[in-house]
Amino acid sequence: MSKIANVWVFSDVESRQAEVLAGARELGDTVSAFVIGTDGDVAKAYAQGADKVYLLGARETSRIVEDYADTMAKAISEAADSALILLPGTRCCKALASLLGVKLKAGVVTEAYDVTVEDGGVTGKRMVYGGLAHGQEKVASPFAVMVVSGGVFAPESEDAARTGETINVEFVAPKAAIKCLERQPKQATQVDLGKAKRIVSIGRGIAKKEDIAMAEALGAAIDAELGCSRPIAESEKWLEQERYVGISGVMPKPELYLALGISGQIQHMVAANSAQVIVAVNKDKNAPIFQYADYGIVGDLYKIVPALTAAFGEK
Amino acid sequence: MTMKIIVGCKLVPEEQDIVVQADGSLDVSRATPKISPFDLNAIEAAVEVKGLVGEAHITALSVGDKTLENSKARKDILSRGPDAMTAVMDDAYTHLLPEQTAEVMATAAREIGFDLILCGDGSGDLLAQQVGTRLGALLDVATLSGVSKIVSANNGKLVVERALESEVEVLEVTLPAVISVSADINTPAIPGMKAILAAGKKPVGTMTPSALGVAQGAASVELLETKAPKQKERLNVMIEGDGEDQIAELVSHLRKILN
Ligand SMILES: Cc1cc2nc3c(=O)[nH]c(=O)nc-3n(C[C@H](O)[C@H](O)[C@H](O)COP(=O)(O)OP(=O)(O)OC[C@H]3O[C@@H](n4cnc5c(N)ncnc54)[C@H](O)[C@@H]3O)c2cc1C
Numbered sequence A: 001m002s003k004i005a006n007v008w009v010f011s012d013v014e015s016r017q018a019e020v021l022a023g024a025r026e027l028g029d030t031v032s033a034f035v036i037g038t039d040g041d042v043a044k045a046y047a048q049g050a051d052k053v054y055l056l057g058a059r060e061t062s063r064i065v066e067d068y069a070d071t072m073a074k075a076i077s078e079a080a081d082s083a084l085i086l087l088p089g090t091r092c093c094k095a096l097a098s099l100l101g102v103k104l105k106a107g108v109v110t111e112a113y114d115v116t117v118e119d120g121g122v123t124g125k126r127m128v129y130g131g132l133a134h135g136q137e138k139v140a141s142p143f144a145v146m147v148v149s150g151g152v153f154a155p156e157s158e159d160a161a162r163t164g165e166t167i168n169v170e171f172v173a174p175k176a177a178i179k180c181l182e183r184q185p186k187q188a189t190q191v192d193l194g195k196a197k198r199i200v201s202i203g204r205g206i207a208k209k210e211d212i213a214m215a216e217a218l219g220a221a222i223d224a225e226l227g228c229s230r231p232i233a234e235s236e237k238w239l240e241q242e243r244y245v246g247i248s249g250v251m252p253k254p255e256l257y258l259a260l261g262i263s264g265q266i267q268h269m270v271a272a273n274s275a276q277v278i279v280a281v282n283k284d285k286n287a288p289i290f291q292y293a294d295y296g297i298v299g300d301l302y303k304i305v306p307a308l309t310a311a312f313g314e315k
Numbered sequence B: 001m002t003m004k005i006i007v008g009c010k011l012v013p014e015e016q017d018i019v020v021q022a023d024g025s026l027d028v029s030r031a032t033p034k035i036s037p038f039d040l041n042a043i044e045a046a047v048e049v050k051g052l053v054g055e056a057h058i059t060a061l062s063v064g065d066k067t068l069e070n071s072k073a074r075k076d077i078l079s080r081g082p083d084a085m086t087a088v089m090d091d092a093y094t095h096l097l098p099e100q101t102a103e104v105m106a107t108a109a110r111e112i113g114f115d116l117i118l119c120g121d122g123s124g125d126l127l128a129q130q131v132g133t134r135l136g137a138l139l140d141v142a143t144l145s146g147v148s149k150i151v152s153a154n155n156g157k158l159v160v161e162r163a164l165e166s167e168v169e170v171l172e173v174t175l176p177a178v179i180s181v182s183a184d185i186n187t188p189a190i191p192g193m194k195a196i197l198a199a200g201k202k203p204v205g206t207m208t209p210s211a212l213g214v215a216q217g218a219a220s221v222e223l224l225e226t227k228a229p230k231q232k233e234r235l236n237v238m239i240e241g242d243g244e245d246q247i248a249e250l251v252s253h254l255r256k257i258l259n
């Protein structure tokens, strides 16, 4: 695999900076990182693999991350005629990708789960049609933007001794600024379905929030983490976002995936399908989930779940 | 003054009708066109904003091929609240890339006129999550994605919320603007009989690329291949019924898996 001369990275979420820096080192020769923050953040970027840091200064509270798009585009285009910009798939980085796409006339590939460099060109693979198919997209423009999903690149171990050239960048104010009036911290959750060996997952077949306790009891009995389909988290907001499985949610790889009242739409199954064994409970014998299941039972989950919990012993 | 709202509304093939062929390629030719799911939220958000400001005119804007002639799909869009629809159609628009779609929409939006453009965060087929934001950049107006709540709309300003990974931002956006909404912003209402009947009488305009004067530029991304992955082999053991015996059978399978 050949390499790209210049790779740029940025992450607005601290926990995802190390992976894009590692990816940049794998794909490119010189790695430049944009940093919003202080000297401590600069040192961190070097430790995680940056050769150069373009320091955007401390963030004013009224600014949003996308306000830096013009500043970044200017720095990137002034440095060289071509480059790869590697971003993690956070909300703001996805928006930045599109903005940089327009400002740098760059081809953009979002949610790439695989990025390769060949003959100086960058190719990304991503899912389309809800996960039914995989698309391979090659960027033809001099500037290329790749937004990568989590887990594509493994962070390298940090080296506090690393350092480099720091460039202070002047802020270029966007024409149409958006004013941030307030920031409310979100409750951090401890849930990490990615680590779960067993998952009991609920869908719309669960009629009321109170009934989730029934699925939790089964989870406790067989030592499984609780997951769900998107509507349970997104529409009903009964469970945390971190628990919903699917193309726009988490992609766990458990040994057992026990789906309760989930119909089995492709956007859900593309993720659930990584499980070694899938067991499905659904009252509709034509539910698509049965095509993906190793064991399926056609019946009422309100009868089946308590019986399973009893069989495996409540803990 | 009447606020002019445009909603980006894509028609996508119903996934369940897509046929995966033996070589992994997809046949979408027999799939029913449906409104891209998140665009239902964008339409509902437009209706919401209209309710907040009182006087507004909503145009649904769709870019695509002949699929847009589908009268059922048109009626479906119009029964959900838009006052009119504009379809930009061309045979070459079957597999437009997000960057090209955004170019076409930008030109059409200038032609129609707008104070606010609402889009979904991602389309059902491509989920590129690019068109809305690119559109904002091309039109050189304020743009935001991931908007999960519209707090207020007055004096040419919107106050909205969006959820990031670790915080919720409350943001003031000065119009004109392009806003992409996340699916949790609202629950799209199911159109009633009256709305469905009224939809048939609403105006639908069509535009062609030549009339709009948009030439299709060279794309900066080349789609090399779209292919369905091989499906994992599953045992497909089915137990029909939820009587004691059937549940006991499931329990015995589960015991084997759990040990
Ligand atoms: C762009 C896009 C991205 C998406 N991303 C995701 C994603 O990441 N994850 C995700 O999950 N979805 C995602 N979706 C949504 C997805 O298409 C489906 O709408 C969703 O997965 C359906 O959830 P569900 O199976 O819980 O609900 P439903 O489809 O409503 O299914 C409920 C099932 O429960 C069964 N049932 C009802 N009562 C009982 C009972 N008493 N006992 C047994 N069975 C019962 C029914 O037969 C039915 O099959 C996405 C959609 C789009 C458009």
Ligand SMILES: Nc1ncnc2c1ncn2[C@@H]1O[C@H](COP(=O)(O)O)[C@@H](O)[C@H]1O
Binding pocket: B007, B008, B009, B010, B011, B036, B038, B039, B042, B061, B062, B063, B064, B098, B101, B118, B119, B120, B121, B122, B123, B126, B127, B128, B129, B130, B131, B132
């Ligand atoms: N062909 C289209 N016609 C109308 N609106 C579109 C079209 N393609 C995308 N959009 C809008 O842009 C959003 C994001 O699309 P995408 O970038 O493809 O994920 C969609 O939810 C629509 O609101």
